[in-house]
Amino acid sequence: MEVIILDNKIDIGLAIAKEIIKDIKNNPKLNLGLATGSSPLPLYKSLIELSKLENISFKDITTFNLDEYCGLSNDNKESYHYFMNENLFKYLDFSKDSHYFPSIDNVNNYDEIINNHGGIDIQILGIGANGHIAFNEPNTPISSVTHITNLANKTILDNSRFFSNIDEVPTQAITMGLSTILKAKKIYLIATGKNKAEAISIMLKGKYIKECPASALNLKKDNVYIYLDKDAASLISK
């Protein structure tokens, strides 16, 4: 696991976008694992800008999203389908049908779909203030594959900022499991802000602690890159 501390989320987004573009130049048929939330937004912005500047095509790229709420239609403004379209997909030349999301219909074979495509080459992750990655809440088994999960109260509270009312936040979601995520060939986790500092300090203790799902990344030997701003890094013990 490599920890990179940069000044702000814009610099983090740009740094990771450059790495992704480098990889796409080597393999234009990459499988990209994508995350939602505010953390990856600067990355998506940089990816769009750099791709236009350097004439990078996404027509042979396949994307696999980490998670989706249960009970929201794909055109609901708070759905992750809508988020991805508005913040990334519509700006690039992705082919039709190149985007996969876990859903009630494919929950039992989402991992198989990913494997049949050759696995995820690059996985982008954010982290919840309670240490969740995707929607793998504290105490999710390390062997978990894509599944339906109940959201933790803390997650419902944190994510209610995107909804007009906390009662509108879905209480369930479909998420890649921890073992699904760990199979990605390369992982970039982005965390910014003081509210992530505690989860980051636990994750960086170097071992897997089941109460902090992100710490499962310690079980992956290579190719895990943790990008932090100074606030998110503020509680890391020396």
Ligand code: GLP
């Ligand atoms: C949601 C998503 C996670 C994301 C988390 C953090 O719960 N399911 O994938 O990492 O939010 O969001 P933010 O980046 O907005 O803090």
